Amino acid sequence: MCSKRYLTDKELEEALYDSDLYMDDINLDLQSSDSESDCETRVEKQVDANDGNLANSRKSLLEYEESSSADETDSDDDQDIVIPARNTRRRPRPLAKIDKPKSDMKAPSGTVWKKSPMMQKRRFAANVMKTAPGLKQGIKPQTPLEAFRLFFNDITIELILLYTNQKLQAIKDTETRSSFLQKSRNFQKEEILGFIGFLITAGAYKDNKDPVDEIFSEEGLPIYRATLAKHRFLLLLKCIRFDDKNTREDTFPKFLNPSESVVIDEELITFHGRCKFRVFIPTKPGKYGIEANVLCDSENYYCFAVEPYAGKCENQPKGYNSGPEVVKR
Incomplete structure (x- = not known):
């Protein structure tokens, strides 16, 4: 049985210059299930039709195989290349382009977004921590x-x-x-x-x-x-009760200094009993409870102060429960 045949000049030209023709197409064309006699007959007809260009066709085929094997060796050394499926065209993927702003951007709320990062300036004296976070000086528990x-x-x-x-x-x-x-x-x-x-x-x-x-x-x-x-x-x-209703003495700040990462946020303590300042927040999991402003240290997860939100009271000044006033207290 004959398993190969020689390519014509047209087929060699397509194999060498057409990028859409892949090795799978060439191998499928080279395969044949005809008998040896039929293969020899086709080879003789091909030589007559191409005016004796059999030698040139064979030389071109060998050069193509050598160049293909060399390209495969080089590509294997550099990186693994996945050959696309048959009868598909390889298209380059477009690169993502990010348009850089030409000037500063300003949000409706008034926040200004700079085009380039701001240079770090000297820290204000009010923002400099003068005490080390953690246990205060002289406090060294052993156990x-x-x-x-x-x-x-x-x-x-x-x-x-x-x-x-x-x-x-x-x-x-x-x-x-x-x-x-x-x-x-x-x-x-x-x-x-x-x-x-x-x-x-x-x-x-x-x-x-x-x-x-x-x-x-x-x-x-x-x-x-x-x-x-x-x-x-x-x-x-x-x-269990930890303090008197009339006094609120706290021992914890006597031994511990907060770090620079101090956070103030609201917390809803779930409670379904009777209380005059119980609130309803539908976005919270518990929905009903007592709202409190909590001062915490985000580095050691320590709670330094808690102030419940009791609503608007007569003996409190205007804006007592506003955000800035809570932060100052």
Whole structure:
């Protein structure tokens, strides 16, 4: 059987100069299923028709194969080239062009966008931090418990215990029919410490969003059941109070300096109970709650101050709850 035939001058010209003809087309033309005798007959007719140009055709074919193999070798060394599908035209992809603005752009709000980046100038003295962020000078706790006791010292724990027991007594006076509340004893100092440690552990293990029944089940961590009983934990969660209603003393700013990355933003604390300044924000997940302005440090995720939004009050000056006034306070 004959597997190849010689190309005519026209076919060689198309193979050498026409970019739309690919090697797949040439290989398909070269393949033949005719017999050896038929192939020889066609070769003889081709020689007669081309006036004895068989040698020139064979030479051109060899030159084309050598040039094609050399191009493939060079392209393989540089990068991998994907040959497009048969009977498709390769079109160059247009490059993306970005029109540079010729002048500064000004938004409807008055914001001006510069054509070129602004040069960094010397920082104003009011924006220079004169204290290092983190713990203040002279405060060096050696253990996590010592760091915890800086903020929750004996005086703070005693105050929390006092206000929590006052809340418990107020609930007893209101719900006189509940035998469980009437038999409940006052909380102790160890229970307050255990309750705070319970909350810190639940947050560290990301169990703070789990149901209470699941936390105290056999599948939960044993440290939860060893710290507090379930009914005692729920009662303490209901009665816990950290300050007096008449005073708002905060111990945290005494030991910690904020960094340069201080942020003020609004937060909606979800609440569905009765409250005169409860707000409704449909864009929030909880929708109902108490809105508060929060001052936080975005580097160490520390909350320095929280101010609830109580709406318009008679004893407050005009613009008291506006953005600039909140930032100044």
